[in-house]
Amino acid sequence: MLPELLQGVDAGGLLIIQDSAGCSGRHLLKSFINAALNREEAVHVIGFEVSEEELRDGSQGSPTQRLHFHNAFSDPLGWTDHPAFTVHQFNLEELTHLVKQTSHPKAATTLVIDSLSWILRHVSPSAVCKTLQQLKKGGAVRATIGLLHADMHQRGTVGSICHLATSVITVAPGAKGDEAVAKITKRSKSGKVIQEEEIFNIKEDLTVMVQSKASHTGPKQPGPEEQETDPTANLTFNLRLSDTEREAKEKLALPFVFSKAKKTALLHLGPGSGRILYEPDANDDYDQEDPDDDLDV
Amino acid sequence: MMAAPVESVCKPSAERSPFSATSFQKKSRSKLISIPGTRPSVQNGQLLVSTGVTSLDFLLGGGLAVGTVLLIEEDRYDSYSRMILKYFLAEGVVCRHELFVAAAQDNPDDILQELPAPILDDVAIHKPAEQPRLPCETHDSLDSMMIAWRYQNLPKVQSALASSSRFGHYYDVSKTMEPEIRQAAKCHRFYLPEHPTESSTTRSPVLKSYSALLRSLQEVIHREGFDVAASMSKSRNILRIGLHSLGSALWDDDLSCHDNPTHRHSLTAFLYGLRALLRSSLSVAVVTVPSHLIQDRALMGSITRLCDNAIALESFKGSERETNPLYKDFHGLLHVRQVPHLNCLANQLPDHKDLAFKLKRKQFSIERLHLPPDLSETVSRVSRGELAGGATVASACGSGTSGNKHLDF
Secondary structure, X not given: OHHHHHHOOOOOEEEEEXXXXXXXXXXXXXXXXXXXXXXXXXXXXXXOOOOHHHHHOOOOOOOHHHXXXXXXXXXXXXXXXXXOOOHHHOOHHHHHHHHHHHOOOOOOEEEEEEOHHHHHHHOOHHHHHHHHHHHHHOOOOOEEEEEEEHHHOOHHHHHHHHHHOXXXXXXXEOOOOOOEEEEEEEEOOOOOEEEEEEEEEEOOOOOEEEEEEOOOOOXXXXXXXXXXXXXXXXXXXXXXOOHHHHHHHHHOOOOOOOOHHHHHHHHOOOOOOOOOOOOOOXXXXXXXXXXXXXXXX | OOOOOOOOXXXXXXXXXXXXXXXXXXXXXXXXXXXXXXXXXXXXXXXXXXXXXXXXXXXXXXXXXXXXXXXXXOOOOOOXXXXXXXXXXXXXXXXXXXXXEEEXXXXXXXXXXXXXXXXXXXXXXXXXXXXXXXXHHHHHHHOOOOOOHHHOOOOOOXXXXXXXXXXXXXXXXXXXXXXXXXXXXXXXXXXXHHOOXXXXXXXXXXXXXXXXXXXXXXXXXXXXXXXXXXXXXXXXXXXXEEEOOOOOHXXXXXXXXXXXXXXXXXXXXXXXXXXXXXXXEOEEEEEEXXXXXXXXXXXXXXXXXXXXXXXXXXXXOOOHHHHOHHHOOOOEEEEEEEOOOOOOOOOOOOOOOOEEEEEOOOOEEEEEOOOOOOOOHHHHOOOHHHOOOHHHHHHHHOOOOOOOOOOOO
């Protein structure tokens, strides 16, 4: 499913790449930027964590005039007098203004946020969620991709942001060195949820190679049904039935099979058809105790 | 505490619902008013409305009592809780009640457009025959059991829950409700992003978003005459209130974001105010809360206690239970967290605590989770606790404590 997501996040979609200290999601983010550029889309990157040079490092040869990098790396909190982009500018009006300023009105824009974790450290999660929801609904950008470091926040915060997302990709380190495992959850407009797990690695030119679907490591029954052998084989006597024998067997009238009339009569007789009336007289030893009670089990 | 009964003459409803079998009107001396789409409870005489899901009505003791709140703890992707909210609103449209929908994430108009279409000419589904079948019908089926024919008429495990009356309606999930039917019902909307935020200097324990919602509700109830104390000049109706995803970050609440939220008591104060408002009016509320995001279990417990009815949905999608063969027929588990006792000493809890739900096209069915008989050879050798899925059975059997004490003859 990773290639489909790379080909185009649906309009109005929010894609969250969740990573952790064990495996960075920035390479995947760069692949997504690359894929968007190859689709002739305008990409606006708001970079808090890495500088522009480092982000552009991998994408050589791609047309860079459609990639607009907004420098939030040098002064994100507005400590100097002229900050380029601060954390407090992360709201719908400022972002729309930013996108409209530098972008072709007809081109589809993708907004990439590197990273949401940085913003969440300084702005309340509910404000960030609101802005993301407005970006999803509003028409300024076609799709939003955000990088989130899951181990930097409380579970509730990560959960709230992912709850809003249309697709979530969680990257984890894979078995081999350059491989990573991606757990993908995609929500379609109809409410259907698809989940998949894939092993991938990213090549030098930032294309993603999906190796295979990850095998489920859950406990698997070894399939005892396959190991059962046919008990009627390898015997000195015959336990199987031929067709004629089977027919004869089915035709045989069983001893307590009644006619239909008698069956219905018996079935519908209801309660009170046969009761045992027993009155113990003086000679009977009617012991109320259960004789099994003295068994020591 | 129930909604105070109105002292009025019992008025026969002007338009009968299409499902009433006779024209007989019971001459009752009760002070309860008769409103289309409601019926008195057989247990404590409360006025009940249907939630739209007949199995859920059965679990809640016949229906939702007027003046109470149903809390639904959302499943992880908010698919089934949203479905139940839509059933609730659709039932309101079919019974000609008024609706009030509040949401912060999606526009209420979008929610209203997704309501499922009612199946209007469908008769309520009969349960498998518990009464003996007529002889003319049994000719085909008697042959199905050749040897054990005496057990022919005994019911199979009665797993689906339903009450016998035709109080609720059935809906077809694959179709949406016709716009004509939907527009016939009066809907009030509250969409938080479009609601003007007033800046008030008074400090209240409730967040601005919640207090705005409460104020809007109060205004609608008063203006449209849902107060119990309102004049009896016009016919009474029920207001169905659907509140989507309260406590999520989009309501400006950090309950689901932080382990120690700063607005800790905001939602609980809102629920307190909501319940007070409902008790004095002819309305019913269904509230969904994303409880899987709320880390503080004690707070979740307070929220549950402040609502009257509470259920939690746990969907199998995405969890390891999805591949468990035990659960392959169902979409998720349903936990009944709380059932109220209104004007009585004890409440009517469902008999079976292991419930699972399945969303079928024409019905949202809630069934008892029962294990099929285990016919493998190892059953008699292995102690109960070691069987796959044995955890659900062990508590019922009571033999889980000392594992290997089994009889071996």
